[in-house]
Amino acid sequence: MTHANSTQTPKARTQGLKLLATSTIALSTVLFAVPMANAEMHSPVKRADGPTKLVTSLMGQPKGSAIAAEIEDRVMEGRIDETLGDKVSPGAKAAARQAYAQGVFAPLWTREAAEKLMLANPTCQENGFDSGFTDDELRAAxxxxxxxxxxxxxxxxxKLTATWLVIASRMSGGLSDEGGMVRSTDARPTRSDLVTxxxxxxxxxxxxxxxxxxxxSPQYDMLKDALKHYRQHAANGGWMKIRDGKDMLEPGMDDPRVPALRERLKAESCFNPSPLKWQYASLDLDMGFAPTVYDDELVDQVKAFQAAHGLEQDGVLGxxxxxxLNESVESKIDRIQRSMNHWRKNANLGERHVWVNIPSYRVEGWNNGVREITMDTIVGKKRTPSNAFSDEIEYIVVNPKxxxxxxxxxxxxxxxxxxDPGYAARHNYVVYDRATRxxxxxxxxxxxEPGISRKIQMVQTPGPHNALGQLKIIFPNKHSIYLHDTPDRHLFERDVRALSSxxxxxxxxxxxxxWLTDGDEGVSTEVFNTTLESRERERFYLDRHVQVHLTYLPAVVSPEGRxxxxxxxxxxxxxxxxxNGTYSDDIRPEDDSNDLLVETYDESGHRTDTLQ
Incomplete structure (x- = not known):
């Protein structure tokens, strides 16, 4: 049997060996030029056990072809790095070089896959960001x-590879470990994941x-749905402004702006007043309903709107x-997109984590994608604000000083x-000399005395009078911020709670x-609660640290899905x-009478319309 290469001349065989040697050296050069993935990075994607096999029959060009030689030249000359510029991280550029090297510089893109890239722009739009490429540019590539x-x-x-990397980088908030709130929260993929x-x-x-x-982040998908919802509002024309009045509109008042208020809430359907009552009015029936009276039902809707916007829930149109109410739908869309961008950049909150959105006055505890606990908070005043950052909860102090x-x-x-120096004893403070203790x-x-505040230390003893209450939850940080109890329980009755230091x-x-100690091997919840009741001061160190994230986001989705x-x-x-625009005072509701009529038929087939 004759081998296929037995007909080659010695010169041809020599040239082939040289080409193989050159490609092998180039492959080694590219692979060894790729730095090791940062060991501290976390990956949301399963790592590959080995190089992906290229389906060369789909490429239109086999390995070792002229196109592969051209790709090799461009990769070795660094042209892909020039094409990408500063649009992606150095790690993403290294992944591109490695992807080509692993396939011996065969082209990566099949026609079928390339055509699917035309769906990039609508996908990016759904995710609240711009791809950076027009459809014409994608088609040209x-x-x-x-x-x-x-x-x-x-x-x-x-060019297709560079385009995909840029869009994927924007989708992920960055394709290598280059920061974030803290390194431990960064879930950007490592290069081996990116190559695959x-x-x-x-x-x-x-x-x-x-x-x-x-x-x-669970918030990301919920905000994605919200974005779609508010874009539909925009497509429907959004809403207009309600004009200012001489007086604040209070419950029970008769005011010509009430129809405009109804129309505004109707336009943002999640705060829509009762459509049935509105429709009865449009039928001009004598239902005891005055369109310009600020009645209880509309007040409740305004209170719901105030609750969703972090305002005092008094029902007063101040x-x-x-x-x-006068903020545009486009502005709210921008808020949602900004929050989504935050979650892209800070993707991995930890399987078990605590999340506080400062302006929402709420804290939530999440475990494996499930919200397991939520409660109200009090946050810093405007002059002593709570900082936004991430850290890890390490221990809990019960009955603290x-x-x-x-x-x-x-x-x-x-x-x-x-x-009055007696103020200290009356409020359970002990005063210490900082120098001598x-x-x-x-x-x-x-x-x-000048500088006296730096010479003494005031310490409040444990007990129900203590400003920290029964316990404090510690995540050591430069801001000296932590979670804690308070004896001022009445403050939680307020709707606006920027009241702390x-x-x-x-x-x-x-x-x-x-919730933090449940299942933690280092802390017995039973012992913890017994110590709490004893009023003895004690620290409990968590065996499993829990990530905590303090954010300041302009749009969130509540536990109720609002x-x-x-x-x-x-x-x-x-x-x-x-x-844009302002509602007039003479708004008349559309005649929706037909929507209230239901067709029914008796046994003889006669039709009757019933008012629902």
Missing amino acids: IDDRFTGDAGQRASGDL ALRDAGQSDPIKAMERFSSL PATLAA WFLPIGLFKRQKLRKLRK AKVNPYDIDWT GCIRLQDPVAMAN VEFPADIYQQFKKPTLA
């Missing part, structure tokens, strides 16, 4: 891949491959509520002590502590835009 000479086809393949995804994209489904890198921070002491206590009699201190007060701290747009208590959000 596809055409380049499959037309022209080998050089043009090679350039087209690299890139080669899968080119051979099967690029959209599915990039969606593997979308946010893992300046703050009017401003929220309160060591007053210097700044708080100067703002709230020094003036009182100057007037010895107790000091408050009456022996010159409270007017920066820390987060919990409505039910014991329930949160029990889209919320919290009030900007610290003036950190983008200034909202106002709706």
Whole structure:
């Protein structure tokens, strides 16, 4: 039997060996040029056990062809890095080089997969961001891949790869470990995952491959649905403004702006007043309904609107509520997209984590994608704001002492002590000399002495009087912020609760502590609760640290599934835009009488219309 290569001349065989040697050296060079994936990174995608096999029959060009040689030249010359520029991370560029090297520089993109890339723009729109490419640019890249000479086809393949990497990078919030709230929360894929995804994209489904890198946050998918909902509002024309009035509109008042208020809430369907009552009015029936009276039913709808916008739920149409009502639908869409962008950049919250959205006055505990606990919070005042950051809960202190921070002491206590040193004992404070740690009699201190706040330390003893309440939950951080109890339980009755000195007060701290300790091998929940009741001061260190995330987001979805747009208590959000146009005072509801009639037929076949 004669081998196929036995007919080659010695010169041809020598050239073939040289080509193989050159490709092998190039492959080694590219592979060894790729840095190791950062060991600290977390991946939402299962890592590949080995290189993906390229389906060369689908490529239109076999390995070792002219197009592969052209791709090899371009990769080795760094042209793909030039094409990508600063649009992706260095790790993403390295993944592209490695993907080509593993396939011995065969083209990555099949025609079928390339055509599917035309779905990128609608996919990006659904996810609240812009791809950065027009449909014409996507089509041009596809055409380049499959037309022209080998050089043009090679350039087209690299262009498709670069396009996919840029879009996937935007989908994931970044394709390598380059920061975030803290390194431990970063779930961006490591390069080995990205190599696999890139080669899968080119051979099967690029959209599915990039969606593997979308946010893992439960909020992200809920906001994605909200975005679709509010874009439909925009497509329907959105809403207009309600004009300002001489007086605030209070329950029971007769005001010509009431029909405009009804129309505004009707336009944003999640705060829609009863359509049945509205329709009865449109039939002009004598139902005792006055269209310009601010009645109880409409008041309840306004209160629901106020609750979803972080406002005082008094049902009064004052300046703050009017401003929220007059925010445009486009502005709310922008809020949703900004929140989605946050979750893309901070994708991995941890399987078990605590989340506080500061302006929502709420904390939630999540476990494996399920919200298991939620409660109200009190957050920092405008002049002492709560910071947004992420960390890990390490321990819980039960029956804590309160060591007053210097700044708080100067703002709230020094003036009182100057007037009356007995204030310390009456409020269960012990005063210490910072230098010697010895107790000091408050009456022996010159409270007017310059710098006295840095010379003494005030400590409040444990007990029901303590400002920290029964416990505090600690995640050591530079802001000195933690979660804690409070003896001022009445403050949770307020709707607007920016009242603390920066820390987060919990409505039910014991329930949160029990949730944290439940199943933790280092802490017995039973022993924890017994110690709590004993009023003995003790620290309980968690064997399993729990991630905690404090955010300041302009749009969230509540535990009830309601889209919320919290009030900007610290003036950190983008200034909202106002709706176009203003409702008139003579709005008449559309005649929806036919919607109230139901066709029925008796036994003889006669039709009757019943008012529903």
